[in-house]
Amino acid sequence: MIHRGRPATIDVPDLTLTEYVLGREPTDGDDRVALVDADRTERITYAELGADVAAVAGGLAALGVRPGDVVALISHNQPVYAVAVHGIVAAGAAVTPINPAFTAAEIAKVLRASGASVVIAAVPAAAAVAEAADAAGVAHRFALGEHPGFRPFAELRGCGLAAPRIEVDPATAVAALPFSSGTTGLPKGVRLTHRNLVANLEQNRVGWPVGADEVLPASLPFFHIYGFTIILNTGLAARATVVTLARFALDDYLRMLQEHRATRAFLAPPVVLQLATAPAVDDYDLSSVRLAVCGAAPLDVAVAERAEQRVGWPIRQGYGMTEASPGTHQVAEDEFATTPAGSVGRLLAGTDGRLVDPATGEDAAPGEPGELWVRGPQVMPGYLDDPGATAATLVDGWLRTGDIARVDDDGVFWIVDRLKELIKYKGYQVPPAELEALLLTHPDVLDAAVVGVPHAEGGEAPKAFVVAARPVGAEALMDWVAERVAPYKKVRAVEFVERIPKSPTGKILRRELR
Ligand code: AYL
Numbered sequence: 122m123i124h125r126g127r128p129a130t131i132d133v134p135d136l137t138l139t140e141y142v143l144g145r146e147p148t149d150g151d152d153r154v155a156l157v158d159a160d161r162t163e164r165i166t167y168a169e170l171g172a173d174v175a176a177v178a179g180g181l182a183a184l185g186v187r188p189g190d191v192v193a194l195i196s197h198n199q200p201v202y203a204v205a206v207h208g209i210v211a212a213g214a215a216v217t218p219i220n221p222a223f224t225a226a227e228i229a230k231v232l233r234a235s236g237a238s239v240v241i242a243a244v245p246a247a248a249a250v251a252e253a254a255d256a257a258g259v260a261h262r263f264a265l266g267e268h269p270g271f272r273p274f275a276e277l278r279g280c281g282l283a284a285p286r287i288e289v290d291p292a293t294a295v296a297a298l299p300f301s302s303g304t305t306g307l308p309k310g311v312r313l314t315h316r317n318l319v320a321n322l323e324q325n326r327v328g329w330p331v332g333a334d335e336v337l338p339a340s341l342p343f344f345h346i347y348g349f350t351i352i353l354n355t356g357l358a359a360r361a362t363v364v365t366l367a368r369f370a371l372d373d374y375l376r377m378l379q380e381h382r383a384t385r386a387f388l389a390p391p392v393v394l395q396l397a398t399a400p401a402v403d404d405y406d407l408s409s410v411r412l413a414v415c416g417a418a419p420l421d422v423a424v425a426e427r428a429e430q431r432v433g434w435p436i437r438q439g440y441g442m443t444e445a446s447p448g449t450h451q452v453a454e455d456e457f458a459t460t461p462a463g464s465v466g467r468l469l470a471g472t473d474g475r476l477v478d479p480a481t482g483e484d485a486a487p488g489e490p491g492e493l494w495v496r497g498p499q500v501m502p503g504y505l506d507d508p509g510a511t512a513a514t515l516v517d518g519w520l521r522t523g524d525i526a527r528v529d530d531d532g533v534f535w536i537v538d539r540l541k542e543l544i545k546y547k548g549y550q551v552p553p554a555e556l557e558a559l560l561l562t563h564p565d566v567l568d569a570a571v572v573g574v575p576h577a578e579g580g581e582a583p584k585a586f587v588v589a590a591r592p593v594g595a596e597a598l599m600d601w602v603a604e605r606v607a608p609y610k611k612v613r614a615v616e617f618v619e620r621i622p623k624s625p626t627g628k629i630l631r632r633e634l635r
Contacts, residue, residue, distance in 0.1 A: 177208025179282025328453030426552030
């Protein structure tokens with residue numbers, strides 16, 4: 122049975138992402154604030170944004186960047202992030218967003234896999250980026266500020282060149298190339314076309330329209346698809362004001378909501394947990410916020426209800442994945458009161474869904490849970506350079522989500538379990554295969570398997586099962602991993618075992634370990 126979104130179809134404007142977000146009309150004369158950081162040290166108006174994006178696109182084109190090229194952007198949230206994203210996209214290139222907490226080795230992997238020809242880095246990440254760019258052979262380096270060995274991004278922004286006239290087909294050209302491990306294995310480049318991203322912005326707008334007078338607090342990172350589409354590009358396309366927070370700390374976040382009079386909130390489950398429990402919540406006036414969305418990992422209903430009581434606004438879920446730009450489900454604003462906090466709402470406009478019995482590959486019986494498959498204009502055409510992973514993930518035009526869902530008679534969905542091996546720590550993707558491969562390079566490790574286990578703050582955290590060649594301490598092993606991965610990927614528990622349970626074909630039996 123195929124479930125349909127509300128409405129079942131949607132018209133997707135035939136525009137590039139930047140044309141859609143910034144408008145085809147010039148923004149000069151629009152002096153309203155597009156972006157400001159929480160401390161009000163950097164502010165960009167819509168007029169400046171339009172002019173700066175054009176200049177950056179012109180500067181990148183002068184450097185030789187052409188449609189089909191990839192530019193890496195490695196930064197925490199700050200107003201200039203939007204100038205970089207749309208400068209890259211307006212040059213016809215794809216932006217590959219990278220977490221600035223990555224180690225040099227992790228950054229180098231993404232630079233190599235994406236084929237980036239230019240990197241743009243925030244200053245705190247610049248040392249690691251320089252090492253990674255050396256290793257990956259990326260010659261063009263810009264810093265969002267000043268850093269030795271990097272040209273200042275201000276040179277591009279102030280170059281005075283006009284945006285190039287580019288020939289890109291929004292339906293096929295890639296605008297963003299985020300990395301995701303999807304349902305299995307190592308992170309892969311997710312090819313999101315202009316049309317995918319424009320479609321998702323349109324789809325979200327149907328049930329969740331943001332007005333030009335709104336203030337959107339951006340505490341979730343723009344390098345993750347949630348921050349990229351649902352906050353940054355949604356806010357700019359609406360001509361609202363986006364307020365950036367460089368890194369999440371509860372007090373800074375609450376102060377931002379209060380001082381900037383934020384109109385809605387974008388949450389992930391660990392933030393909801395803090396809103397439910399931290400005493401600081403009572404010290405701030407949060408009355409400007411009307412409603413909040415939560416996504417990226419399962420939300421505990423009791424925690425959500427406690428948070429709602431304390432903050433005074435309703436919290437309802439959105440759901441999706443990087444491969445779907447990311448939204449596929451959302452509780453529409455006008456259904457907040459009638460949809461329980463545990464539900465992810467309905468399929469978005471123009472999105473189809475099915476529930477498939479993972480054992481048989483047939484549709485699940487009515488009323489029964491099954492693996493959620495989704496289809497719509499926001500779904501990627503495939504991974505970069507990985508036909509095997511693409512074929513395993515996209516089946517007859519359907520995206521297999523690797524999540525188990527159920528749906529009620531009215532078309533309202535619940536995510537009830539995760540089938541895929543992916544671990545989510547604070548909503549961030551931790552691919553077990555990456556930690557397993559790393560552990561196997563440790564001289565004392567013969568075999569290893571990593572699974573997600575419940576974790577108070579993170580929701581879920583990686584635990585390693587290890588077959589040791591000789592006695593080695595759990596703490597020592599965890600420290601060794603911690604030196605080699607971004608903090609959110611840390612292994613947080615170790616258990617030594619005699620052997621790793623595997624199928625006859627050598628596949629790790631994670632369910633048994635869990
Ligand atoms: P990725 N409940 C349970 N699990 C979820 C939820 C949710 N509401 N949202 C995302 N996930 C899990 O690529 C699920 O396993 O994109 C899914 O396959 O980092 C995986 O996270 C995808 O992880 C919004 C607001 C989407 C946020 C998002 C998050 C996208 C995360 C739509 O409106």
